[in-house]
Amino acid sequence: MLLITTCALAGIALVQSVDDRAQVLVVARDVPLGQVVVEEDLALAQISADPAVATVAADQADAVVGQTATTPLVTGELVTMSKLDSAPLPEPGHQLVAIALRPSQLPAQGLRTGDVVQVVSTPGEGGEVPTQLPPSVAATVLRVGEPDMDGITVVDVQTPETDGAVLAARVATGRIALVVEAPGGGA
Template sequence: MSAPRTRRRPGLLALGIALVVVSALGAVSLFTVFSDTQRVVLVVAPVDAGQTIGAEDLAVTDATVGPDLAVVPAGELDAVVGAVARVPLLAGQLLSPEAVLDGPPVPGDGAAVVGLPLTRTQMPAGGLQAGDRILVVDTPQAGGEPPTGVPDAIPATVLRVVTDPDDPTIAVVDVVAPVDDARSLGARGATGRIAVVLEASVSLDQEG
């Protein structure tokens, strides 16, 4: 006895095909809404934080960019050439506006860069990053009495932070300050009797 033949129902088949088509169109529509192909700036060569961004470090490319991703449009390429990298830039990444410091290249006229060797106990637990404004405060000798008045402090701006690969508890923080202040900071840093106070954080400014 042969098996009964299944009767095809053209109406249901047509409905199924229509649902597939509608689902596909909906997916395309959602992709179009939540993403967009743009001409943007691409990093093609690594740039260290605090270094000037050169024309050879950047290129223009087409990229699909989601609505929550901030990028530098291709039309602003000339504006970022010669600017300073706020954070390390990696080849292959799209350039973000937050990764570029505003203003002229550092240190600039009348300013100098000085490196301060610091331990974890000499700076905020959250660390420091390029663009942070800090106060470098004089501290007493280890085990000495705390000062009775307000200790001397020199303002500076963080240029870059380099951690010792052999000892992650120690970092060299390059800071920018007026030339005379930079000389004083160099002398103070050599004694180790300093502490860094974070006055204005780049990351906190961005969150606000």
């Protein structure tokens, strides 16, 4: 009798949990940071989620299409508004600069989207140590790529448009290092 009652209660709970499923948006294909989300980037999924889990209801797709991805969106993950913004990247008045860095030019803790950094000019290997502060450009990390076969990591940074060309010229020399000022954009 106890076994029958337990099975019946488990069956009722299962049916109720299926009824509590909601249709939400998921990422249908990878969306790189800074790319505008289009309808083909979205898919629907039925989930039963805790209310504390951030989701976007399927009927809110129009609010997502046209938004800019503020972090890379990976296929299969739940769509959340915290990873989207209506402003394009780079922000108005800013420029996007790609920096290819060797492991020795990066902090050991790594970099994250939102890190505020100084890109500092260095004298290069065997160069003299400067007696004055070397030139630097402030930037915000937008994306950190995966290291390639040679260990080179490409980091996309956003900098004021007045500094973009200067930074690109310094990056081209390869004689730079990154100094993290505010991890994750914190103060």
